Amino acid sequence: MATQLKSRSKVTEKKADPVIFNFPEEAQLEETIERPVIMQVKNLHKNYTKDTKVLKDINFDIREGELLSIIGPSGAGKSTLLRTINRMIEPTSGEIIFGDENITKLKGKGLRKMRTDIGMIFQHYNLVDRLSVFENVLHGLLGYKNSLQGILSLYSEEEKEKALEIITELGIEDHIYKRCDELSGGQKQRVGIARALIQDPKIILCDEPIASLDPRASMVIMEYLKRISRERGITVIVNLHQVDVAKKYSDRMIGLNAGEIVFNDAPEVMDQGIVTKIYGSKADELIVE
Amino acid sequence: MDIQLDRTNDGKIKINRPTRGQKSLKWILIATAIFTVAGFFMMDYSGLVLSQAIADTLNNLYQMFLQPELSQVGFGTAMSQVVVTLSLAFLSTILGAVISLFLAFGTAVNLSKPWLSTLIKGVITIARAVPTVLWVLIFAIAAGLGSIAAVIGMMFHSVAYLVKAYSEAFEEIDEGKIEALRATGSSYWQILFQVVIPETKSYLISWTFLRFEINFGVAVAMGAAAGAGGIGYELFMSSTFYYDMNEVGMITIIILIVAIILELIANRLKIKA
């Protein structure tokens, strides 16, 4: 905890990169305030078989409204770690405390309820291609509905208005009735973000959200994610393979290597030595500013 | 918000604007459902007492699968008849495959002329429209009932199937590889045998085996319905002539085992391809 506090004070001294965000002064000042912890991951292990241990004793805290990025070479367990947080993958052992509750024990209704609090966006967007943008965004509400309401698409007018508001905020309001397979990659990812936002989540998990996008679209998506964490106070956890993007946008970075956390600190602390530690010999190929 | 919104008559916001295809699909599904229900009333059930028929069938199935036994034919004969059926399937598949390979060169649009491709596809569509059993029986008029009629008759559908599969595999070859060889002055046949076939080999083998698997079932049918011999003929005899359900059961189980083995091999080859 002490090192974290130290690094945080450094952030304010150095002043965050002014080019990227034009957030009001208050937003920057907020960074100095210690944000409350909303989730704790404790002694998390995941073994696929006895010999393939994907996650080994993972421990970290997740704070409200922060943008936390997880970096590491492919196969380090980033994707598994992200998916154990909302139990898309069952951890082998360990605890995840979320809202005073150990969510690794949840079942049925409780599990669904927990998932409504955690939105998720994906590398391949994972939309239903043949349905409209509007319908795909409304899918985010399914967790709040019973089976029949969901199947019959019984959404209230308020819910639709709310969906439209979010869609407009993300700048895809011209496409609401288009089928998702008619959209560009960047637009699809914005639909994915809208679907996560309408859940009214406390956390949004992003699995390689920009890996299939061109640099311009990537930047737009990262800006949106940053804004979501700042303006809505939603915690955003992003798996990334680009170290430079992670450094530029994150409040905190976790480096994962072979299923173990080897770095957990502010992006300013990250240097070439640490990158080598995370990525091993492959580090030379990565550009670090 | 100035979004173009569609609303229902009572002013509710619509969440989709179905495309023509989606509307068509909906109506086609509804029409199909209605046709199916109506179809049950239109079918001819003369002489059918449903409860009796079901009871008899269950009894037959019980005898077949729980008391299977060979009585008219010995186990050795049954096995050799399976080999006959497999041989018929093999011959029609392999001969069909050779013919299909050449026809597929003429059908793949990247290797052929458009008119030739269309012509072959047209002939194949018509040949495929004739049920296999009719082909076999028609050939039996010319060649007599037996293996020739069966093999040649079964070949037609095999060719139709394989030409489609082969030519689609050929069409997916990277144009650059063909270009590269053409640039070195290679002839048409050199290109076919040095690029086209090696590039698509695993697909060709996989599809050919899949057809062999299908042809096994077809060969059983031809044995039963068109005098082609083999295990299908034994099945026909023990059911229609001897009413020996225990033997029908044993033969069905033998066929089932062979078919499942073939299917498993076909799946394995498909994964590799």
Place this chain on the structure above:
Amino acid sequence: MSSKSSTQHLSRVNIIRKKHIRLTIAALIILGLIILAGEITSYDHIDGLLSIPAAISWLFSNMLFSAGTLANFPTVLRLLWETILISIVSTTTASVFALIFALLGSQLTQVNTFLMYVAKLVASVSRNIPVVAWALILVLSFGTNSATGFLALFFATFGFLVRAYIETIDEASSDSIEALRATGATYPQMIFKAVLPGSMPQLFSWTLFMIETNIRSATLVGLLTGTGIGYLFDLYYKQLNYEMVSLITLSIVVAVLIIEAISNRIRREII
């Protein structure tokens, strides 16, 4: 030429030579199998080839129909309709059951592992028992009427469609199911909001394919069970009335082509 490149050259020659040897061996094995299979089935390759032109010319020579033959045309149409009817109805009925089994049998949408294997096993048995076996078994108790053909086609179609549907579901919906599961959606919601919207056109396309196939299979089943157009074909075939045989064949071809045209039209429309 340096010694290194010459050894490389040599090893390449070796690889090519080995490839040639392997190819020759494979060709010889296949040739051997062809000869062996020919012996087992007493199949004569020359006679086989000669029969093709003979049969085709026979077919066309019988296509100048006499008035007597044409007078039977209404009967042909009636039985053809009966055959088309059972093909379509058996396929659509089978597709409903196949969809349920495919959902249980797909890795993505399975409810539990035990049921998944049961679903797959039932489908496998039902498709690997040839349609003739179904027909021969069922005709004994159901008799010579449409119900026999319907059920025989139903079982074979069901087994095939389960496999095709599982592949379609696996291909079309893994991503969107994951997303819906992550929102906290229920199982029925995932099926109706992700799986079905994503794969319905392809599922229906498979159903159309089976209708096309079944019209031909129905002829075979009819021949064995004494129903529909297959029965009529068999009747005139045994009477050596080859004009009628040609007329029936031609009618089936036209019917199959029309149905293929319609289903291709539908496919273009919905996909």
